[in-house]
Amino acid sequence: MYRHSVYLHSVALWVLLAGMLGCARHEAEHAGAHSLLHHIQQLPVDTIAYDSSLYHFLDSLAAIEVAGLPQGVPSFYTPRRLHQLNSYPCSNCHDRPLSQLRKEKSPDKKKAHWDILLQHAGEHIMDCNTCHPTQDLDQLQTLKARPLPYDMSYQLCGQCHTSQYKDWQGGAHGKALGGWVTPSLRQTCVGCHNPHKPALEKRWPSRLNTVKLINQSLE
Amino acid sequence: MKNLKIFFRFVRDSLDVATQGTRAYHVWMAVLTFLMLLAAFAYAVQIENGLIVTGMSDRISWGLYISNFTFLVGVAAAAVMLVLPTYVLKDVDFKQAVLVGEGLAVAALLMCLAFVVVDLGGPARAWHLIPGLGLFNWPSSMLAWDVIVLNGYLFLNITIPLYILIRHYQGKEPIDKVYIPGVFISVFWAVGIHMVTAFLYAGLPARPFWNSSLLGPRFLASAFAAGPALIILILIYIRKFSSFPIGETVVRKLALVATVAAQVNIIMLISELFKEFYAPTHHSQSAFYLFFGLEGHDSLVPWIWTAISLNLLATTMLTLHFVRNNFKTLALACALLFLGIWIEKGMGLIIPGFVPGPWGEIAEYTPSWVEIAVTIGIWAMGAFIFTALVKVALAIESGTLRYQPNKHTA
Amino acid sequence: MFLKKLFSKKSTPAPQQQTCKAESCSCTQQNGYEATMQKSMDRRTAFRQLTTGLLAGAGLLQTACSITADSESREKAQLKWEEFFKKNYRLMTDEEKQQTVDRLTRMYELRTGKHINMDTKGPVQSVLxxxxxxxxxxxxxxxxxxxxxxxxxxxxxxxxxxxxxxxxxxxxxxxxxxxxxxxxxxxxxxxxxxxxxxxxxxxxxxxxxxxxxxxxxxxxxxxxxxxxxxxxxxxxxxxxxxxxxxxxxxxxxxxxxxxxxxxxxxxxxxxxxxxxxxxxxxxxxxxxxxxxxxxxxxxxxxxxxxxxxxxxxxxxxxxxxxxxxxxxxxxxxxxxxxxxxx
Structure with a gap:
């Protein structure tokens, strides 16, 4: 009789254990062969759009759609560049050739653009004229001396920085503005990089990572 | 109706027995009560200020409480080493001692539950754990399993001895059919509680130190060493200080169990050490921290070497026949073994699991006074419960406490 | 497979309702959000009115029974009590969600005198x-x-x-x-x-x-x-x-x-x-x-x-x-x- 009940109880225990293993943790299916990325490509797609408040944001930045995107790359917007330029149009001052302006230099007149020191690629590769044509300073110029509006300055950068340009177009480079929904809004190259000195400078971090150091000394 | 009357009389008589005793008994219980009150104060401080008053942190998020919980599950499980021979193998020698084992299981389980509760950040919301009332993540969460198996084991270990005692109280023999099925379940259940508790840790790939298939078996081996060691100490004490007849053979047989378990435990320890240190990987960092310290952090090093030394010494002592057969040296060996495993399976298991952290952070853990006070208090509570239970059980088993239908309420 | 299951089986009742709403508005994509928000706002206001009414009623009852405690501390105690016995969020109906949000908002107001906006917006469909x-x-x-x-x-x-x-x-x-x-x-x-x-x-x-x-x-x-x-x-x-x-x-x-x-x-x-x-x-x-x-x-x-x-x-x-x-x-x-x- 006892033998019988030992048998019964051990069966019960094994059933319990089997149940435990069966339910345990990750469902077995996920493991191995099929990854997350494999799945998401087969799922239904829906594109989420901005709500109206974010459209106002887009307006406030006077965003414009980025031109010249390769086939298949989703469109996106950047803030207008012209709105951020203080002394535009340049032709206000540059109404005669540069050589003539230089001749007019007199001690009482302040030097224009004194704060610009070109630190970009090196003098033997780039000077002011690489991007700014001497004839029409209201526009930029490409390496092939074709005029390019300031709002499309990214195309100028993209001439040399091809890999960064490609990443920016796709979305791997450049700071996202607005939200994650469409339409996508991204900072343009000169939004972050000073075109005359594109390298970002070192600075102090805005805070410490943990409590530890503060207690020690720094405050 | 009659049964109910007997039960109430049983409860009243038991309370009488538990509240009366020698002066030593009263002093002992008073000391334990004092410790519990101290712990209650410390716990009030913890409730008021939050777990920040403990030594725990985001880095080491389980400490002394969970360490003791883990160890005590083992002690509770060890009751099976008395239950199995008594009821299943019908070994008459064990019959006198089995209630001591079951009493120990009850006390240890209540301590386990207490340690889990004091470790909770929101003990007031612990009702979320009650199936039906709360929301139970079963079967996915090993902690949910643990709550079930611990409470189930507690239920078994209360009801079975209670039934037997009430029968003996009336001068009758218990009916096998009533309690033997429960005994069989409890035998498996004892193994279950400790395996489930091991799975609680072993199921976490995030913590390579615990994520080992040896953890469950090692838990069992150390439990079946530490538990019987404690029971031996208690039996030797009872033999010496009371007239209750505990056969020498029980102690000898139990000593053999503890010896074999301690030996197996040592083999498993060697196996673990070999794996960690022969070809150390990134996952061996926790073991390095435990045994040698990492980057100057070595607070656990003296503890683990003490534990290992105690375990080795105790196991050697137990292995030698002349030491094991002398009750004085046996008691010493058991005490050493118990202490060694308490360190090894408590702090030595839980803390290194968190060091280094997921991103290599190394932090140290030192229990705060609140944790220590609460821990001592919970141990005192366990001792209090155990003493009371055993006192009543022995009174009934020795025949001094019997149901007297004609006795009037005093 | 895992994800497919995730999207086909909707185990949580509350988000389901939210997603359905988004779905029904998908024809007017750009204003979908606004529509959703508007809709739920209406319902929310209704619930708020209802619950404040209930709370006021309960408060009155208590005022009648008790003389010593001021009504604010009694309201606090009642809110705390109701908060303590609320369900797991996933088991709450939309109504219950709104009630707990109202309680939490009110408790913050009682504590600081300031108002907070608390949202229970569910997941949008086809977003991971x-x-x-x-x-x-x-x-x-x-x-x-x-x-x-x-x-x-x-x-x-x-x-x-x-x-x-x-x-x-x-x-x-x-x-x-x-x-x-x-x-x-x-x-x-x-x-x-x-x-x-x-x-x-x-x-x-x-x-x-x-x-x-x-x-x-x-x-x-x-x-x-x-x-x-x-x-x-x-x-x-x-x-x-x-x-x-x-x-x-x-x-x-x-x-x-x-x-x-x-x-x-x-x-x-x-x-x-x-x-x-x-x-x-x-x-x-x-x-x-x-x-x-x-x-x-x-x-x-x-x-x-x-x-x-x-x-x-x-x-x-x-x-x-x-x-x-x-x-x-x-x-x-x-x-x-x-x-x-x-």
Whole structure:
């Protein structure tokens, strides 16, 4: 009789254990062969759009759609560049050739653009004229001396920085503005990089990572 | 109706027995009560200020409480080493001692539950754990399993001895059919509680130190060493200080169990050490921290070497026949073994699991006074419960406490 | 297979309703959000009126019975009582959700005299959030951490932070050697920076281990915590291989003027002592189409966030065109957080 009940109880225990293993943790299916990325490509797609408040944001930045995107790359917007330029149009001052302006230099007149020191690629590769044509300073110029509006300055950068340009177009480079929904809004190259000195400078971090150091000394 | 009357009389008589005793008994219980009150104060401080008053942190998020919980599950499980021979193998020698084992299981389980509760950040919301009332993540969460198996084991270990005692109280023999099925379940259940508790840790790939298939078996081996060691100490004490007849053979047989378990435990320890240190990987960092310290952090090093030394010494002592057969040296060996495993399976298991952290952070853990006070208090509570239970059980088993239908309420 | 199941089987009743709404509005895509919001606002106001009516009634009853306690403290006590016995968020009906939101809002008002907006917006259909982190771009400025702390109302006293920035020496990604406590001009020469936070794993081990189902993965992939259901056992913390979770060891403290009052029930609402919390991808922002605070604050564009199910999203372009990796992929947790380089 006892033998019988030992048998019964051990069966019960094994059933319990089997149940435990069966339910345990990750469902077995996920493991191995099929990854997350494999799945998401087969799922239904829906594109989420901005709500109206974010459209106002887009307006406030006077965003414009980025031109010249390769086939298949989703469109996106950047803030207008012209709105951020203080002394535009340049032709206000540059109404005669540069050589003539230089001749007019007199001690009482302040030097224009004194704060610009070109630190970009090196003098033997780039000077002011690489991007700014001497004839029409209201526009930029490409390496092939074709005029390019300031709002499309990214195309100028993209001439040399091809890999960064490609990443920016796709979305791997450049700071996202607005939200994650469409339409996508991204900072343009000169939004972050000073075109005359594109390298970002070192600075102090805005805070410490943990409590530890503060207690020690720094405050 | 009659049964109910007997039960109430049983409860009243038991309370009488538990509240009366020698002066030593009263002093002992008073000391334990004092410790519990101290712990209650410390716990009030913890409730008021939050777990920040403990030594725990985001880095080491389980400490002394969970360490003791883990160890005590083992002690509770060890009751099976008395239950199995008594009821299943019908070994008459064990019959006198089995209630001591079951009493120990009850006390240890209540301590386990207490340690889990004091470790909770929101003990007031612990009702979320009650199936039906709360929301139970079963079967996915090993902690949910643990709550079930611990409470189930507690239920078994209360009801079975209670039934037997009430029968003996009336001068009758218990009916096998009533309690033997429960005994069989409890035998498996004892193994279950400790395996489930091991799975609680072993199921976490995030913590390579615990994520080992040896953890469950090692838990069992150390439990079946530490538990019987404690029971031996208690039996030797009872033999010496009371007239209750505990056969020498029980102690000898139990000593053999503890010896074999301690030996197996040592083999498993060697196996673990070999794996960690022969070809150390990134996952061996926790073991390095435990045994040698990492980057100057070595607070656990003296503890683990003490534990290992105690375990080795105790196991050697137990292995030698002349030491094991002398009750004085046996008691010493058991005490050493118990202490060694308490360190090894408590702090030595839980803390290194968190060091280094997921991103290599190394932090140290030192229990705060609140944790220590609460821990001592919970141990005192366990001792209090155990003493009371055993006192009543022995009174009934020795025949001094019997149901007297004609006795009037005093 | 796993994900398919996720989207076909809707185990949680509440989000289902939310998603249905989004679906029904999909014809007018651009105004979909507004419509949804408007609709729920109407209902919400109705509930608020109803519940305040009920509360006022209950208050009256109590005033009649008691003379000593003032009505405000009695209301507080009653709100506390009702809060204590509320259900797990996932079992609540929309009505019950609104009631608890009203209670929490009212309790804050009673405590500080200020009003908060608390949202219970559910997941949007066909959205699965993902995150990419460019380790070539991160320069260790820590602006993301500041933004995160402000946005999510983390405890200021213990300086709780969801994000860690690790400074690695060039030539290795070894977190044990990395410096987490750097405070010098950044980026330090010969070093690169790597941010970690909750990765919102597709197979989150923390969710499996929770004994009371106080933490779960929403249908849009965000792993959330019901702060009022958590019992504080910290098992999830032990189970997380990424140090993604934070515990309130004490009553969290945020100065009233710094409290972000745009809150979500599952997101940045104020927490209490003894509960777990974590990054929620700024659920209060992202479910409205915004980027998480860390993405918005990052000055270098190292952080990219988006919908993994939208093949035209930035994040999908990164996954398709850059060489990406995830940390501890061998654990099978499938983090929805990728790292890449220029």
């Amino acid at each position: 959030y993902g995150y990419a982190f460019n380790i070539s771009k991160c320069r260790g400025y820590m602006d993301c951490v500041n933004a995160c702390v402000q946005e999510n109302n983390q405890d200021r006293d213990t300086q709780m932070q969801y994000i860690r920035i690790h400074e690695h020496k060039n030539g290795q990604i070894n977190f044990e050697q990395a410096e987490d406590d750097f405070f010098h001009e950044v980026p330090a020469t010969g070093h690169f920076y790597m941010g970690t936070q909750c990765y919102h794993c597709e197979n989150p081990p923390c969710v499996d281990v929770c004994p009371v189902k106080a933490t779960w993965k929403e249908e849009d992939g965000i792993v959330v915590v019901d702060y009022d259901w958590c019992i504080g056992c910290r098992y999830c913390m032990a189970a997380c291989p990424y140090d993604g979770r934070r515990f309130n060891w004490k009553e969290p403290h945020v100065p009233e003027e710094e409290v972000n009052k745009d809150q979500h029930y599952l997101g940045n609402r104020l927490r209490k002592q003894g509960v777990m919390e974590k990054c929620t991808f700024c659920i209060q922002r992202t479910r409205k189409g915004k980027n998480p605070a860390c993405v918005e604050a990052c000055p270098t564009g190292a952080r990219i966030f988006g919908n993994l199910l939208d093949p035209n999203s930035q994040i999908r372009w990164v996954l398709a065109n850059k060489k990406v990796f995830r940390l501890k992929e061998d654990l099978g947790t499938e983090p929805k957080f990728w790292y890449f380089m220029d």
